[in-house]
Amino acid sequence: MLVIDELKKNDPQLRLVAILLAGGLLLLLAGLWWVQVVSSREYQAHLDTQAYRTIRVPAPRGKILDRAGRVLAENRPRYNLSLFLDTENLRKQFAAAIKQQTAQEIAQQKAAIAAREKKLGRSLSKAERKEFSFTGAQVESWHEAARDQVATRVVAQISRNLGEPLVFDAAKFNRHYATELAMPFPLLENLNPEQMARFEENYATNLGADLELQTMRSYPLGTTAAHVLGELREDDSSLAGEESFFNYRLPDYRGVTGIEGKYNAELHGRAGTESVQVNNMGYRQAQGGEFSEPQPGENVVTTLDLDLQSAAEASLGQRQGPTAVAAVVVMDVRNGDVLAMASSPTFDPNDFAQGISREKYQQLQELEAEKNRATFENYQPGSIFKTVVALAALENGLNVNEVYHVEADPLRPGHGCIYLGRRKIEDTAPPGDYNFKKAFIHSSNAYFVNTGLNHAGIENILRIGREFHLGERAGLFSNQETRGNFPTEKDIHSGWTPGETANVCIGQGPVDITPIQMAVMISAIANGGTILWPRLVQRIEPQDPAAGGVTTNFPAGRVRDRLMVHARSLEILREAMLADVESSEGTGTAAAVNGLHIGAKTGTAQVKDGAGRLIAYNFWFASFAPFDHPKYAVVVMVQSKELHGSGGLVCAPIAHDIYETILKQETTGAPRMLAAVKMK
Numbered sequence: 001m002l003v004i005d006e007l008k009k010n011d012p013q014l015r016l017v018a019i020l021l022a023g024g025l026l027l028l029l030a031g032l033w034w035v036q037v038v039s040s041r042e043y044q045a046h047l048d049t050q051a052y053r054t055i056r057v058p059a060p061r062g063k064i065l066d067r068a069g070r071v072l073a074e075n076r077p078r079y080n081l082s083l084f085l086d087t088e089n090l091r092k093q094f095a096a097a098i099k100q101q102t103a104q105e106i107a108q109q110k111a112a113i114a115a116r117e118k119k120l121g122r123s124l125s126k127a128e129r130k131e132f133s134f135t136g137a138q139v140e141s142w143h144e145a146a147r148d149q150v151a152t153r154v155v156a157q158i159s160r161n162l163g164e165p166l167v168f169d170a171a172k173f174n175r176h177y178a179t180e181l182a183m184p185f186p187l188l189e190n191l192n193p194e195q196m197a198r199f200e201e202n203y204a205t206n207l208g209a210d211l212e213l214q215t216m217r218s219y220p221l222g223t224t225a226a227h228v229l230g231e232l233r234e235d236d237s238s239l240a241g242e243e244s245f246f247n248y249r250l251p252d253y254r255g256v257t258g259i260e261g262k263y264n265a266e267l268h269g270r271a272g273t274e275s276v277q278v279n280n281m282g283y284r285q286a287q288g289g290e291f292s293e294p295q296p297g298e299n300v301v302t303t304l305d306l307d308l309q310s311a312a313e314a315s316l317g318q319r320q321g322p323t324a325v326a327a328v329v330v331m332d333v334r335n336g337d338v339l340a341m342a343s344s345p346t347f348d349p350n351d352f353a354q355g356i357s358r359e360k361y362q363q364l365q366e367l368e369a370e371k372n373r374a375t376f377e378n379y380q381p382g383s384i385f386k387t388v389v390a391l392a393a394l395e396n397g398l399n400v401n402e403v404y405h406v407e408a409d410p411l412r413p414g415h416g417c418i419y420l421g422r423r424k425i426e427d428t429a430p431p432g433d434y435n436f437k438k439a440f441i442h443s444s445n446a447y448f449v450n451t452g453l454n455h456a457g458i459e460n461i462l463r464i465g466r467e468f469h470l471g472e473r474a475g476l477f478s479n480q481e482t483r484g485n486f487p488t489e490k491d492i493h494s495g496w497t498p499g500e501t502a503n504v505c506i507g508q509g510p511v512d513i514t515p516i517q518m519a520v521m522i523s524a525i526a527n528g529g530t531i532l533w534p535r536l537v538q539r540i541e542p543q544d545p546a547a548g549g550v551t552t553n554f555p556a557g558r559v560r561d562r563l564m565v566h567a568r569s570l571e572i573l574r575e576a577m578l579a580d581v582e583s584s585e586g587t588g589t590a591a592a593v594n595g596l597h598i599g600a601k602t603g604t605a606q607v608k609d610g611a612g613r614l615i616a617y618n619f620w621f622a623s624f625a626p627f628d629h630p631k632y633a634v635v636v637m638v639q640s641k642e643l644h645g646s647g648g649l650v651c652a653p654i655a656h657d658i659y660e661t662i663l664k665q666e667t668t669g670a671p672r673m674l675a676a677v678k679m680k
Helices: 001-006 012-038 039-049 088-120 126-132 138-161 172-181 192-199 258-262 264-268 306-320 350-353 358-367 382-395 437-444 443-456 458-469 500-504 515-527 569-581 652-668
Strands: 051-057 072-083 186-189 211-216 231-236 253-254 272-277 284-292 299-302 325-332 337-345 406-410 416-420 423-426 432-434 531-533 536-539 559-562 601-609 612-627 632-640
Touching: 012 138, 051 253, 051 264, 051 569, 072 138, 072 192, 072 601, 088 126, 088 138, 138 172, 138 186, 138 192, 172 186, 192 211, 211 253, 211 350, 253 258, 253 264, 306 325, 306 337, 325 515, 325 652, 337 515, 382 437, 382 443, 382 458, 382 500, 382 515, 382 569, 382 601, 382 612, 406 416, 406 443, 416 443, 423 443, 432 437, 437 443, 437 569, 443 500, 458 500, 515 531, 515 569, 531 569, 569 601, 569 612, 601 652, 612 652, 632 652
Parallel strands: none
Antiparallel strands: 051 272, 072 186, 072 211, 231 253, 272 284, 299 536, 325 337, 325 632, 406 432, 416 423, 531 559, 601 612, 612 632
16 A cells, blocks of 8 residues: 555656556566467477487397307398388378378267257257267277378388288287387388399388398308307397386397307397487487497307318218207317217207297297207217226226127027026127127127126216216206216115116116217317316407407316326227227227228117107217327217117218318318317
């Protein structure tokens, strides 16, 4: 009231000040109304257009190389044909189709209301009209239908231009539109050069489609070393040390088996980040904002020799067929380097990297083709285990010249046998007199059962087996390796019988091994008694050494144990193994290669089902060469349902093929970078 009273006074100056203050206040109120009411939508739209979305950009995966640097796994560009939904032309087509669909729905709504009013003879009430209102779900459904109609038409046009049928998945398209509108929608993946050329030639700018470049894992040699390399699965999740939140994630992979799995963290690299600006509808407006380059993964250099790996796989396929159940291991006896590791049946890791079909995956499952049979399956060793029995007997004073008479089998003319009480153990060797070497090269069951029972003893046999670390993993793949089975001291003191000892002496009963375990064992016999850890990876190194980074080396020749036997015992055993290949009476003569002296032991073990019925054989050939200065151990295992054959007939020819490749390398001086280590 005081202010008003003052204004009533005849004071022009005071009135002028009051008018100016009132005018300024009105101006401020008008400006506030303009910003908050009139321009609010404009500011909101401007704010929405400044929103950013982050994209996880996968790093280039490191290569996997053989010991000479030859590529086993790498990356190559993949071109996908995709719809870019944020193009102006497509957006206008979507908007026009939605407008047309909306008009149709409203027209149908009005017609339905008019029909109801005509039937009732009056106008509908407000409550009655609500029955004809559109729900949010209905509106969204006709929006989806309109966009699907546009996309179907565009895809059909692209298909005609490309000369190739394209399938439009409406459900997948709608999910993509709702969640990844700023990202391209793939129509056809991994185009070949002919398809790309045809697309570029017939490209129409108004279709909203273009080629999108991605990186794809590639195995240029197909099935070669598949089980060693391993498999990939699609996985775009963040690894340790990476940013965890992204709006969008480009396709990426994770190794699950083999080297891809064991060294996934090193091969994978570190994903980068890209930001895109989107509007309030979710359409991409521009690149910008945060950006970080992906850090490439490191290369893994293996110990594999591609020539030997290829020779092993080729021989398996040619001699036994693609579905054979088999494995081959080639090892450097001086340092434990695995030079070849083949497993059959095999698979093409490209199928997993590119997306395997359900039918093909089912075929692989039926064949158990993903299983690495060199490390991840137990097999009874049969007569190759006689090397362990021989060492135990020699260490316990066996006279190698002492003769043991194998008696004739009355039911099998020309074959011998041995009786344990009323149990008869059949022999593949003929009856007659045998000393150690003759019994070894004929692989006489009767001789070695007698020797194991009366000269070696089960305790000594188990001691030698434990020194070879049978029944333990070799340490290559933590999730793809079995321990095998081997009797313990507790076993032999808990109702153990001579019959069970007899079974062990011929590599049956509670003894199961893997081919990699046998390669380690043969290497120790060849190198003078040093049990080595097998090595499959030489080093992990940066993809670009010039860019810096640390190389991680895995030392060769890691000693796991030493065989506590006399050098004389090993020499006698090796001489017998040489005779098994070079003697005309030997069982391993099919492995012989002119110019290369090979020592070996063949083996055959029965495979029985749960009911004790014979269903297959495990055939073995375990060997080393050259005899005078051993470098290589070659172990071949084939499991066959053909109830005939032997390790010498089935496996030795495969070893022969591998040794021929080795001899060619030795004589031509091919660079193989075999790093021998001095045995102490």
